[in-house]
Amino acid sequence: MNPRQALVAALWCVVAAGTMAQGAASAPSPAISAAPTSTFADGPALLAARPLRFPIEGMTVDGLKDTFDDGRPGHRHEALDIPAPRGTPVLAVDDGTLVRLFTSKPGGLTIYQFDPTERLAYYYAHLDRYAAGLQEGKVLRRGDLIGYVGTTGNAPPEAPHLHFAVFRLGPEKQWWKGEALNPYEALRQAR
């Protein structure tokens, strides 16, 4: 299930729960209809509250492009592509636990990291290689070296870049599931 499907499923659950609640109660309280419509509604505020570090060593935010809404084969991009020379160090944008080192066909060598509140997940993809000694469960500090820019997965070999995404996790905190948030503004503020 991709993140978008996960969101649709989550929304469907909210709708279904609301319907059941109304069916069970003869006089539904107005508070029910005023409840948040999505578990993920606070995602943008959570992300805005995180003081991110820019994930590429030696690079500034100048020239950062918002590629979040770009089309990709079969789906919306929902991430930022940050071009950088192959082998450039990739740094953790925030404190938090490294939950998964994962190799996928599209993403190549990837890293999933939770933020300290474990409500956001950061996703780094197309890495050339991981930093030495990196392992799942490690608590990262903002600015820690985690890997190197590359083209693993479906990145064009002539265009090394970091594919960086942020997700609002659901209550189960499943690292592969959540609603994509556009990290453009948060990275614009990054130091």
Ligand SMILES: [Zn+2]
């Ligand atoms: Zn990308």
